[in-house]
Amino acid sequence: MPDRVAFRGGGFSPATKPLAGIATLVLCVALWQAASWAGWLPKLFLPAPDAIAIALFRLARSGELWLHLGASLSRLAVGWSLGTVAGLALGLAVGLFSIARSPGMAVVSALFPIPKIALVPLFIIWFGIGEGSKIATLALGVFFPTVINTAGAVDNVPRGLIRMGQSFGLPWISIVRKIVLPGALPAILSGFRITSSIAIILLVAAEMIGAERGIGAFVLSAGNLYDTDNLLAGIVVLSALGLCVAWIIGRIERALLAWR
Amino acid sequence: MIVRQDGLALGLAGIFHRFSGLLVLDGIDLIIPAGEVTVLLGPSGCGKSTLLGILGGLIAPNHGEVRMSGAVGRDCLNPLTYVFQDFSLLPWRSVAGNVGLVLEDHPMTRAARNDRVAEVLALTGLSEFAAAWPRQLSGGMRQRVGIARALAVRPACLLLDEPFSALDAQTRDLLLEEFSEIITRAGTTTVYVTHNLSEAVRLGQQIVVLSRRPGRVREIFRIDRPVVGRRISDVDLLACEARIWELIRLDAAAAVREIADA
Ligand SMILES: Nc1ncnc2c1ncn2[C@@H]1O[C@H](COP(=O)(O)OP(=O)(O)O)[C@@H](O)[C@H]1O
Ligand SMILES: [Mg+2]
Numbered sequence: 001m002p003d004r005v006a007f008r009g010g011g012f013s014p015a016t017k018p019l020a021g022i023a024t025l026v027l028c029v030a031l032w033q034a035a036s037w038a039g040w041l042p043k044l045f046l047p048a049p050d051a052i053a054i055a056l057f058r059l060a061r062s063g064e065l066w067l068h069l070g071a072s073l074s075r076l077a078v079g080w081s082l083g084t085v086a087g088l089a090l091g092l093a094v095g096l097f098s099i100a101r102s103p104g105m106a107v108v109s110a111l112f113p114i115p116k117i118a119l120v121p122l123f124i125i126w127f128g129i130g131e132g133s134k135i136a137t138l139a140l141g142v143f144f145p146t147v148i149n150t151a152g153a154v155d156n157v158p159r160g161l162i163r164m165g166q167s168f169g170l171p172w173i174s175i176v177r178k179i180v181l182p183g184a185l186p187a188i189l190s191g192f193r194i195t196s197s198i199a200i201i202l203l204v205a206a207e208m209i210g211a212e213r214g215i216g217a218f219v220l221s222a223g224n225l226y227d228t229d230n231l232l233a234g235i236v237v238l239s240a241l242g243l244c245v246a247w248i249i250g251r252i253e254r255a256l257l258a259w260r
Numbered sequence: 261m262i263v264r265q266d267g268l269a270l271g272l273a274g275i276f277h278r279f280s281g282l283l284v285l286d287g288i289d290l291i292i293p294a295g296e297v298t299v300l301l302g303p304s305g306c307g308k309s310t311l312l313g314i315l316g317g318l319i320a321p322n323h324g325e326v327r328m329s330g331a332v333g334r335d336c337l338n339p340l341t342y343v344f345q346d347f348s349l350l351p352w353r354s355v356a357g358n359v360g361l362v363l364e365d366h367p368m369t370r371a372a373r374n375d376r377v378a379e380v381l382a383l384t385g386l387s388e389f390a391a392a393w394p395r396q397l398s399g400g401m402r403q404r405v406g407i408a409r410a411l412a413v414r415p416a417c418l419l420l421d422e423p424f425s426a427l428d429a430q431t432r433d434l435l436l437e438e439f440s441e442i443i444t445r446a447g448t449t450t451v452y453v454t455h456n457l458s459e460a461v462r463l464g465q466q467i468v469v470l471s472r473r474p475g476r477v478r479e480i481f482r483i484d485r486p487v488v489g490r491r492i493s494d495v496d497l498l499a500c501e502a503r504i505w506e507l508i509r510l511d512a513a514a515a516v517r518e519i520a521d522a
Contacts, residue, residue, distance in 0.1 A: 164348035167318055168362040168413065169338050178361060182352045259352040259393050 009091025072211035091150025153187035267294035268416035275324035286474035302470030303515035341415035
C-alpha cells in the first residue's frame with residue numbers, strides 16, 4: 001500500500017530530568033558572573049556571584065552566619081510547628097464535624113487574606129517585642145493555609161472507603177485513624193511544602209522589629225545600608241533553607257507514602 | 261416471615277426511597293431466604309445499589325423497614341457484609357493489612373488474627389500476595405481481596421454489588437466458579453446484585469427481576485438446583501435466561517434510552 005500511517009503521538013508526557021534542572025541553575029549563575037566580569041552589572045545594581053560567595057564565606061568564618069541561622073531556625077521550628085498543630089486540629093475538625101465546619105470555614109475565610117505583616121505591631125503589643133510576636137507571625141501565617149488544606153484533604157478521602165469501614169462496623173475512631181488520616185496524608189504532606197515556604201517568606205517580616213539575630217533581621221539591616229553583597233548572601237541562605245526543607249519533606253513523603 | 265433453622269434470612273417490607281425528588285424504589289416487598297443465593301437483577305439506574313445499601317444498613321429508606329431473623333454463627337463478627345463493585349481496598353495497606361483491618365477492632369489475639377487472615381487468603385488463592393500493595397494486583401486479584409476481607413468476619417449474609425462487573429469475561433467466569441464453591445460450603449445467605457443475565461442464572465437460586473426506575477419487583481424466578489456445578493452453557497439456565505430476557509427486553513431498551521436522555 002502506498003501511504004504509510006504516521007505516528008501521531010502517544011499522549012503528553014513531560015519527563016523529569018534532575019540533571020537538566022541543576023544545569024539550568026548553573027548556567028544562569030555562569031551567565032550572571034560573566035555579565036559582571038564584562039562590566040554590564042555594576043556592583044551596587046547587582047553584586048556578582050563571586051562577591052556573594054565571598055560575603056557568605058566571611059559570614060560563615062566569623063560565626064555570624066550560624067548565630068543568625070540558629071535564631072531563625074528555632075523561630076521557624078517553633079512557629080511552624082505551633083501553626084501546623086493548631087491548623088491540623090481545626091482542619092480535621094472542619095473535615096469531620098458538622099458543628100465545626102461552617103463556623104470554622106467562616107473564620108478562616110475572613111482571616112486568611114489579612115497580610116500577617118500588617119499585624120506585626122499588634123502582635124508586639126499582645127505578645128511582647130521578644131520571641132512571642134515573631135513566633136506568632138510565623139504560626140498565624142502557617143495556621144490558615146494548614147486549616148484549608150487539611151479540611152480539603154479530609155474531604156477528598158474517598159467516601160466509598162469510609163462507607164466500607166462503616167459496613168464492617170469499624171468504630172468511628174478506627175475509621176478516622178485507619179482510613180481518613182492515611183487517606184488525607186498525601187495532601188497534608190504536600191501542604192507542608194507550601195506552609196514551610198510561607199514560614200520562610202514571613203521570617204523577614206517577623207524579624208523586622210526588635211530582632212538582633214536572625215537571617216531576616218540580617219537581610220533587613222544589610223538592605224538598609226545598601227550592603228548588597230550581604231543582602232544577597234542572606235537571600236541565598238533563605239533560598240538554601242527552602243531547598244533543604246523541601247528535600248526533607250520529599251524524604252518524609254517517600255518514607256510514609258511508599259504504597260503509591 | 262419464613263425462618264429456616266440455619267443461617268440468616270432478611271425481609272424487606274414496603275420499601276420506598278427517593279433521592280431529592282427522584283423516586284428510586286417504589287414499594288419493595290421481598291424475602292431473602294436463609295442459606296440461598298438471591299440475585300437482584302435489573303437495568304442500570306433502577307435502584308439495585310440503593311436497595312442493597314438499604315439491606316445492609318448503609319442507606320436509611322424513606323419508608324419501610326428491613327428485618328432479619330435466624331441464627332448468626334458464634335464467631336460471626338459482622339452479620340451483614342459487603343463486597344463492593346470498586347473493591348474499596350485501602351491503597352496504603354498490603355493485601356494482608358486490608359483483610360486484617362476488619363478484624364483489628366475485635367478482641368482476638370494477634371496470632372488468632374494472623375491465622376484467620378492467612379486462612380481466608382488461602383481460601384481465595386491470595387497466600388503468595390499477602391505482602392503486595394493493591395495497586396500491584398489485577399482487577400480480579402483485587403476483588404479476591406475484597407472477598408477474602410468479607411469472609412474474614414464470618415458473615416451470616418454476603419451483600420455483593422456487581423462484584424465482578426469491572427473484570428474481563430474470563431476472569432469473571434473463573435471467579436464466579438470459585439466464589440460459588442466458597443459460599444456453598446459456608447452456607448452463607450447471599451444477595452448478589454447484577455445487570456448481567458447470564459451471571460444471574462449462573463448464581464441465583466432466587467432471581468428477583470426489578471423494573472427500570474422506579475424499581476419494583478416485576479417477577480421472581482427460581483432455579484432450585486445447587487449453584488455449584490452449574491455451567492453457563494447448561495440448557496435449563498439458558499432457558500431461564502431466555503424467559504427473563506423476554507420479560508425485560510422492552511424495559512431494558514427503555515432504560516437505555518432514559519439514561520441517554522438524562
Ligand atoms: N446518593 C445519591 N444521590 C442522588 N441520586 C442518587 C444517589 N445514589 C443513586 N442515585 C440515583 O438513584 C438511581 C438509582 O441508583 P442505583 O441504586 O445506584 O442504581 P443501580 O445500582 O441499579 O445502577 C440512579 O438514577 C442514580 O442516579
Ligand atoms: Mg449500582
